[in-house]
Amino acid sequence: MRSENSNRIRVAVPVPLREPLTYRVPRSIRGEVQAGVRVLVPLQVRKAVGYVLGEAGDEGPRDLKDVLDVLDPEPVFPESMVPFFEWLADYYLYPVGRLIEGALPGGLTAGPPRRARLTEKGMRYLDRLPYRCEERDLLQWLRDHPEGRPPVPHSKVLELEKEGLLRLERPAPRRLPGPTTERFVRIREGLDLHSFLNSGEKPLRARDERAFLEAVARQGSVAVRELRARFPTMAYLVRKWRKKGILEVLERASYRNPAGEILRPVPVPEKLYGQQERALGEISSRLKRGGFCAFLLHGVTGSGKTEVYYRAALRALEAGRQVIVMVPEIALAVYMEGIFRSRLGDRVTLYHSALGGAERRDQWIRMARGDVDLVVGARSAVFAPFDRLGLIIVDEEHDESYKQEDGIRYHARDAAVMRAKMAHAVVVLGSGTPSVQSVHNGLTGRYRLISMPHRIEKRPPPQVEVVNMKDLPPDAEGRGMISPVLREALARNLEQGFQSMLFLNRRGYHRLFVCPSCGKSVQCPNCDVALTHHFHGEALVCHYCGFSAPARMLCPHCSCGRLRSYGFGTEKLESGLAGLFPEARVARMDADSTRRKGSAMEILKRFGTGQIDILVGTQMITKGFDFPRVTLVGIVSADLSLAFPDFRAAERTFQILSQVAGRAGRGENKGRVIIQTFNPDHYAVQAAVAHDYKTFLEKELGLREELGYPPFRHLACLTFLGNSEGRTETFAELVGRGIREILAGWRKRGSQIQILGPVESPVGRLKGKYRRQILLKARNSGLMRHLILSVEERYGRRPEARGVRLIVDVDPYQMT
Structure with a gap:
């Protein structure tokens, strides 16, 4: 949409309205208005930033308000994405303006409030809140920093504003920020430097003068900062040879590069295995024909799905189309981006919510302008502003991390399928343990099923053993955490020089503290949950609201000072392993140990290079990583996911057990998996042990249909x-x-x-x-x-x- 005759447009404003608003476009700016640009519009008594969705029909009110200004010279998202945004808003019952605001990176949105001031109601509410809770800390910060920007997500601020606890003062709208620029030096176009240097007409007096000019000529154009690091007299040389007409200095856009790190070189296979060839053939055939198609690629762990993804992406790129690759975890996104970038170079970018605001904005602009053709990211990558989209790959499509749990509660896998359909593109949903819903879609014809049932190089699946924790005596050593079988296997693996992974989906040191006098547990004052003991920091922490209290506290119910600890988490497991195997190098990977930016990749790099013998972790370690020297995987408690009051508990358990088990034996050495459980006869555990997805699926579908749960409702x-x-x-x-x-x-x-x-x-x-x-x-x-x-x-x-x-x-x- 770009027409000087369009005088009525639909604008999505980030306010709680289901439908876009209609505005009149003054003749003076009609040539600047197009779908995807931001505009400044009047909204009640204030001004607001909105997003142009397209032309409005002639029907409707005639006394429309005028658009005040156009903020962007080019769209921040392509017009082809408008139907996708509107479908998401309709399906998930969310205001379309707020949806677009949430999809865009910071700097391209309407902007967070510059100030947030407490109202009188907020002051009274603050006085009533319990000591040391997250909400009290936030309101106190807002009271003490009236000029500061709130240190929390914008959605939390909007929630407090809606409750009347604070008043927002918004900044003036900003125009689309451009990239930073960088100075480059090159030889003047048309000049033969080799002939010039050998002519002897111009004496080269300064030190390294010839090397300097040859370096510039060899690289075509060189950043000034790079030359400064190599040549101490760079400033003099640039001035001299620019004045003589030999050099040119130019400025180029410079984007921040969030590129991931390549953990280890990934060899390019000379040829694909039969099942890989068949899978790639089906996908490539559909890419060549064009049009929408959804594939469900069911490939067991270690079957070579990543190579199929890469080659399918290459086919799409060769056809001039763009590609989105989605993975469930940010750490896995960084890992996967490194694999793709090692083969495709600067055509690849990384995009996820943990990037800095400027990094996200720069990558968004690069995608919108067509400077990159492939993006790897977590669920937010589904919003990549590609206008020539040809392929979307959703790896580990079963993973629940694709579901957003605040703001717009969309499922990125389902959104990817719909976006591919609207773009007439191909979508590939891949998993070793596909979701019951996706398999049902395949069985009913909505998706095309592709099977890769074998590991590459004819590697056998890992040997799986079950330790029935009920068979251990109540006072047996290791009954609660590490059984004798697992301890012996870890010792043998260390002796042989191989690596081990232990999975426990619970953070912290102790699960709860209980008072022996009154029998009550120490609960969070803000949530109906027990506090978890964290050894580092000696604190009791609520994993829901962030409340913390000193670990050495009196019972809040009866003031007894002899609290007893029960249960264990990844911290205690790490500590216990260090005690059992003092010579072993043990590390932990969970949400607590990876808070610092880049820390997850540091841990993975150390593990990938053999600097860690035993890696303890939560679900972060279960997905997609390929470490050939891992031959032992221990699942410390297979029962945690079964305990959830959720109809998906069995499915979640089967997937986690199968995915974790798949980390073992991916190299030349056979893998071994030890599952510790108090429920060895549960059908999800039995199916995971037998690598029997079909039996599990039949059982689960029967139960879901009988009880009226998805995919039947x-x-x-x-x-x-x-x-x-x-x-x-x-x-x-x-x-x-x-x-x-x-x-x-x-x-x-x-x-x-x-x-x-x-x-x-x-x-x-x-x-x-x-x-x-x-x-x-x-x-x-x-x-x-x-x-x-x-x-x-x-x-x-x-x-x-x-x-x-x-x-x-x-x-x-x-x-x-």
């Missing part, structure tokens, strides 16, 4: 949050009754939707907010979303809704 979770338990419960009950009344009025249509609740959430209080929830099950997702919109319209402005926030999660994963 669609779900939506309505969560009610409030400071007052009574008001929260009252509003949830009101909405629950309203839903039942609406469904009764719909008669036959209403029978297609089932309502469960309202009930207290599994975690009844979180970050100081009381929580209730309603679960909806429906055969038709469109009808379910229509019901939710009807409920919001009917009850959103009722007096009972004051002080209570309603969060809608379509296709929920975490219902805690």
Whole structure:
């Protein structure tokens, strides 16, 4: 859309409105307006930044407000992405303006508030909050720094503003920032430097003068900063030879480079194995024909999926198309980007939420301008502003990290499928343990199934052993953490010079502290959860809200000073291993040990180069990494994921066990996996031990169909949050009754939707907010979303809704 005749446009403004607004474009700026640019528009009594979606029809009101200014000379996203944004907003019931704002990197959005000042209500609320909780710390910071920018995500600030606790003062809108520039030096175009140097006409007096000119000629153009490091007299030489007409100095755009690190060289195989050839052939054939197609690539761990990804991406690039490669973890994104960049060079970039604001903005601009053709990233990479999109690869498509749990609660895998469909592109969903939902889509014809059932080089799957922890005597050494079988296997692996990985999906040192006098555990004052003991810092920490208290504290219930610790996490496991094997080099990889930027890659690099013997970690270590010298994997507690009150608990357990087991035996030496569990007969554990995905799938699909869960039903979770338990419960009950009344009025249509609740959430209080929830099950997702919109319209402005926030999660994963 770029027409000087367009005088009515649709603008998405980042406010809580479901639909875009219509504005009139003054004749003086009509030539500058196009889809994807930011514009400054009036909104009630203030000015706001909005995003142009396209032309508006002639119908509608005539007394429109004028667009005040166009902020960008070129779009910040292509027009082809507008239908994708609108589909996401409609499906996930989220304001389209806020969706686009969340998709764009900082610097291209409407901008966070410059100041956030506490209101009188906020001051009173601060006085009532308990000591040392995250919300109190934030409000105190805002009170003490009225001129500062809030040190928390923008979504948290908006939540506090909505509750009336603070008032935002927004900055003036900024125009699209350009890249930084860098000075380069080159030989003047058309000059033969070799002939000039040998002519003897110009004496070369300065030290290294000939080497300087030859270096510039050899590289074509050289950055001034690089020459300065190599030649001490660089400034003099540039001035001299520029004045004589031999050199030219020019400025070029310089983008910050967030490139990942190549952990170790990845050899390029001379030829593919048969199953790789067949998989690549199917994908390449579809790329050549063009049009949308969704593939589900089911390849066991170690089957060579990454090489298929790379070659499929190369086919798309050779056809002039662009490629998005998505992985579930940021550390894996950095690792994967290094693999692709080692072969494709600067055509590849890295994009994820942990990059600095300037880095993200620079990479976004490079993608929008077509300077790169392939991006590797986590879930936010699905928003890459490519206009020639030909292929999307979603590795480890089963992983729950693809589901966003705040803001717009989208699933990046499902969003990738829809974006590929709208772009007439190919999408490849790959996994060694595909999600039940994706396999069902393959069985029903929505996806095309490709199977890679064997490891490359005919490597056998790892030998899996189960240790039934119930068989160990209650007082046996290692009953709770490291069994004798696992300890012996670790010792043997160390003697043979191989590496081991131990998986435990729980952070911290002790799981909880209990008072022996009153029998109560030490709970978070803001959440209905026990505090976890962290040895480093000697603190009891809430993993939900961040509250911390000294580990050497009295019982908050009876003031007893003899608290007892129970359970263990990755910290205690690391410490225990150091005690058992003092000569071993042990490291830990979890959310606590990788807080510093680049720390995850440091750990992986040390492990990849053999500087770590035993790596302890949470789910961060389970995905996609290839370390040939790992021959032993220990799963310390296979039961943690089974304990969740979630219909996906068995699926999650099977996937985790299979994925972790897949890290063993990826080199020339055979792998061994030891699973410690108190539930050895559970069908998910049995199937993982036998590497039997088919049996697990049949069992799980039967249970899901019988109980009415995905993929046979669609779900939506309505969560009610409030400071007052009574008001929260009252509003949830009101909405629950309203839903039942609406469904009764719909008669036959209403029978297609089932309502469960309202009930207290599994975690009844979180970050100081009381929580209730309603679960909806429906055969038709469109009808379910229509019901939710009807409920919001009917009850959103009722007096009972004051002080209570309603969060809608379509296709929920975490219902805690």
